[in-house]
Amino acid sequence: MVPLVQTVHILAIGAVIGSGLMIALRTLGWVAPDQSLASTNLRFLRVIWWSLPVLLVSGLLMISAEPARSLENPAFALKMALLLLSVIVNLCYQAPLLHNPDFWELSTRRRRVGQLIAFVSLALWVGVIFSGRFIAYVEAS
Amino acid sequence: MSKLDELLHWLKETGFATAIRENGSWFPWIEAIHVLAVTIVIGSIGLLELRLIGLTSLNRSVSRVLKDVLPITWSAFAASVVSGFLLFASNAPTYAANTFFLSKLVLLAAAGLNAFGFHAFVERSIARWDSAARTPIPARLSGVLSLVMWVGIVVCGRWVGFTLVPTP
Numbered sequence: 001m002v003p004l005v006q007t008v009h010i011l012a013i014g015a016v017i018g019s020g021l022m023i024a025l026r027t028l029g030w031v032a033p034d035q036s037l038a039s040t041n042l043r044f045l046r047v048i049w050w051s052l053p054v055l056l057v058s059g060l061l062m063i064s065a066e067p068a069r070s071l072e073n074p075a076f077a078l079k080m081a082l083l084l085l086s087v088i089v090n091l092c093y094q095a096p097l098l099h100n101p102d103f104w105e106l107s108t109r110r111r112r113v114g115q116l117i118a119f120v121s122l123a124l125w126v127g128v129i130f131s132g133r134f135i136a137y138v139e140a141s
Numbered sequence: 142m143s144k145l146d147e148l149l150h151w152l153k154e155t156g157f158a159t160a161i162r163e164n165g166s167w168f169p170w171i172e173a174i175h176v177l178a179v180t181i182v183i184g185s186i187g188l189l190e191l192r193l194i195g196l197t198s199l200n201r202s203v204s205r206v207l208k209d210v211l212p213i214t215w216s217a218f219a220a221s222v223v224s225g226f227l228l229f230a231s232n233a234p235t236y237a238a239n240t241f242f243l244s245k246l247v248l249l250a251a252a253g254l255n256a257f258g259f260h261a262f263v264e265r266s267i268a269r270w271d272s273a274a275r276t277p278i279p280a281r282l283s284g285v286l287s288l289v290m291w292v293g294i295v296v297c298g299r300w301v302g303f304t305l306v307p308t309p
Contacts, residue, residue, distance in 0.1 A: 002303075003299045003300050003302075003303050004296075006299050007292075007295055007296050007299045010176065010179075010180060010295055010299065011183065011292060011295055013180050013184075014179070014180035014181070014182075014183040014184035014187065014295075015183075015184050015187060016184070017177075017180050017181055017184050018180070018181060018183070018184020018185045018187060018188055018213075019184065019188065021181060021184070021185070021213060022185070022188065022209065022210075022213075025213075031209045032201070032205070032209050034205070035201065039200070043197065043198055043200075043201070044188075046197065047188065047191075047197060126177060129173065129176060129177050129180065130173045130177070133169065133172060133173040133176050134169060134173065136169075137169040
């Protein structure tokens with residue numbers, strides 16, 4: 001059962017990181033420059049929103065199967081910290097868009113901040129993946 | 142010992158393979174890079190397959206999604222092949238004896254053939270259905286096959302780690 005749940009978890013992470021990468025590259029204009037930032041975001045955010053519950057459920061299943069392996073593991077703690085940071089960073093990015101879908105495009109400065117946030121978020125997810133894999137190698141304390 | 146066995150043992154005893162096997166922290170780092178690269182491969186190519194099947198990005202033409210996605214897929218694929226080869230080399234005979242590892246290679250070859258078939262045959266008529274939400278059956282079939290194969294590759298890859306039996 002554990003490898004199966006891990007597989008589902010990895011596939012859902014793939015969906016998040018693939019879409020997150022597309023969004024980040026769009027802020028640089030490397031991907032879909034002919035489509036607006038707002039509609040590109042919407043296109044990929046849909047995939048991310050579908051994946052998050054899958055990640056949550058598969059993650060909770062793995063924790064409940066082997067609580068000590070994760071809950072007492074420093075790599076797991078790091079993973080959760082990075083995840084929390086990522087949630088905060090993404091909320092900061094998304095919140096202004098609720099009122100104005102073009103918020104991050106209204107000035108050069110905002111565009112730069114938007115790019116920065118997109119890549120910080122991506123880097124955090126890379127950190128989540130690395131610390132996730134290291135749960136298997138770091139001894140639970 | 143067959144020629145293949147000799148080659149696998151030679152690979153295992155090369156300097157870099159020995160270093161990866163004997164240094165405690167190299168393997169997990171390379172493995173984490175491998176996992177990251179594989180998630181990007183499947184996360185990007187999956188976006189293309191979902192468009193081909195008709196589930197996402199319907200307001201965007203297939204050829205544009207192709208152009209958005211494939212450079213990312215190929216870069217990540219290159220990274221996953223290099224990192225995967227390093228992991229394999231560190232214990233080549235053991236991996237070569239593992240059914241899931243061999244299945245993974247077969248599925249990779251099948252996914253390659255499917256991608257070749259798409260570019261060589263299906264994509265030829267793309268001008269006729271590029272912007273259509275509902276693509277022709279061969280295109281949808283190619284998308285479904287690719288998704289199934291890539292999910293299978295991840296399944297086999299994950300199972301390799303649970304089923305390795307040390308060989309002499």
